[in-house]
Amino acid sequence: MRNSFTPFPNKNLEVFDRYITNEKSSGNLLASPAAIGDYQLTFTAGHGAVVDDVVTIQEGGHTSQAEITAVATNLITLDTRLDHAFTTAADVYLGAENIALNGSMASPVICRVKPAPEAIISVSRMIITITDDTAMDDAKFGGITALANGIVLRKYGDSGSFVKNFCNIKSNNEFALRTYDLTYSDKAPAGVYGLRTRRTFAGDEKQATFIRLDGSRNDELQIVIQDDLTGLTSMNAVAQGNIARGG
Numbered sequence: 001m002r003n004s005f006t007p008f009p010n011k012n013l014e015v016f017d018r019y020i021t022n023e024k025s026s027g028n029l030l031a032s033p034a035a036i037g038d039y040q041l042t043f044t045a046g047h048g049a050v051v052d053d054v055v056t057i058q059e060g061g062h063t064s065q066a067e068i069t070a071v072a073t074n075l076i077t078l079d080t081r082l083d084h085a086f087t088t089a090a091d092v093y094l095g096a097e098n099i100a101l102n103g104s105m106a107s108p109v110i111c112r113v114k115p116a117p118e119a120i121i122s123v124s125r126m127i128i129t130i131t132d133d134t135a136m137d138d139a140k141f142g143g144i145t146a147l148a149n150g151i152v153l154r155k156y157g158d159s160g161s162f163v164k165n166f167c168n169i170k171s172n173n174e175f176a177l178r179t180y181d182l183t184y185s186d187k188a189p190a191g192v193y194g195l196r197t198r199r200t201f202a203g204d205e206k207q208a209t210f211i212r213l214d215g216s217r218n219d220e221l222q223i224v225i226q227d228d229l230t231g232l233t234s235m236n237a238v239a240q241g242n243i244a245r246g247g
Contacts (some may be wrong), residue, residue, distance in 0.1 A: 013242040016121055018065050018222055021054050021095030022111045022235040029092035031074065035085050039066075041076045047078055047094070051224070054097045059090035061118035061215075061245030067097060074128040088126055089236070091116070100130075100232040102224035105149050111223040112156070112241045115215035123208035123221055124202035124241040126153070128179070130195040131233040136184050138173040142195055142232045149226035153178075153199065160220040166199070180206070192233055202241070210241060 029049075031042040034057070043049060049071055055078065056065045064086070066078035095111070103109035115121040130136075132143030132171055141147050150170040156163055167178040175197050176182045185194035200206040213219040229235060 012156075013244050014240045016123070016239070016243040018056070018063070018093075018239055019054050019095075019097055020099070020111050020113045020114050020126070020221065020239055021056070021093075021097060022099060022101060022109055023093050023095050024048070026091065026093045028089060029071050029094075030086060030088045030090055033085070035081055036083060037081045039078045042075045043076050043077065043092075045074060047074065047076075049094050050180075052097060056093040056095070057085075057086050057090050058093075058116035059086050061116050062086075063116060063119075063243070097236060098234045099225065099237060100225065100235040101225055101231040102115040102228045102230050104228070105226050108227040111225065111237065112220045113213075114220040115243065117215040117218075118243045119243055121213040121215075121221075121239075121243045122241045123213065123239045124161050124210055125198050125200040126189050126237060126239050127196070127198045127220075128175075128235065130235045130238045131192040132194075132231075133192060133233060135186075136172060136193050136195055138176065139171060139196045141169075141171050141227075141229075142235065143193055144229070144231040150174075151226065152224040154221075154222050154224060155213070156220045156222050157214075157217060168243070175242075180222045 029043045029047050031044045053068045063083045066080040069079050070077035072215040082160050099111045101109045130142035134143030147170040148166040152168050153166040179197040179199040182197040202239045
C-alpha cells in the first residue's frame with residue numbers, strides 16, 4: 001500500500017512530533033552527559049540559550065526536544081524530562097518556538113526540522129498556528145497585512161543539491177487554498193485571536209505520500225520566512241509522522 005512506507009525494514013518506527021524552529025546556534029553544547037529523566041542540563045559557557053528557546057538534542061539517531069523555562073548561567077531547566085540519554089558528543093540545536101520572525105527576500109529566515117544522521121523521518125503532516133491581537137480574515141496573514149513575498153514550505157535535500165518547493169503562502173486565503181481545515185478563533189471575550197491549519201501529505205484522500213527526510217543526506221523540511229512577521233503575537237509550526245533508525 002502506498003501509505004505503509006517503512007524506511008528501514010524490520011526496524012520499529014517511533015512517533016515523530018517536533019517543532020519547526022529557526023536554528024540560532026548549534027554545537028556540542030552539553031558540558032556533562034544527560035540521563036533519561038533529566039530536566040536540568042549543564043551547557044558549555046557561551047551557549048546563548050534563553051528562556052522560551054526550544055532545545056533539540058540528537059545523537060545516535062535519537063532526538064529529544066523541549067522548551068527552556070529557566071537559565072542560571074550554564075544550568076538549563078527544561079519543561080520536559082529527557083526520554084533518552086546523551087553524551088557530551090550530542091548535537092544540540094537552539095531555536096525559537098515562536099517563528100513570527102523578521103525575514104526578507106534578501107535575508108530570509110530559515111526554520112527547519114531535520115533528522116539525526118543515523119535516522120530517517122517520514123513527515124505525514126505539518127500543523128501551523130497563529131495568534132494575534134487583531135481580528136483575522138481571508139485578506140490578511142494572521143492579523144497583519146497580507147505578505148509581499150510569502151512563506152515558502154519546502155524540502156531542502158542532500159545539503160542543497162535538491163530543493164522542492166511545496167507552496168508559497170501570503171495570506172489566510174492562501175492557507176485555505178494550500179492546506180486543510182483552516183479555522184479562526186475569536187477572542188471570547190478576552191485573550192487573542194487565532195488561526196490554525198494543517199498540511200497533510202499522507203493519505204489517499206490527501207497526497208498519498210510522506211515527505212522523506214534522510215539524515216545521512218542532510219535533508220530538511222523548511223519554512224522560509226521572506227517578510228517581517230513580528231507584528232503577529234506568535235506563529236508556531238510542528239511536523240508529525242514517524243522516525244526510524246538504521247544500523
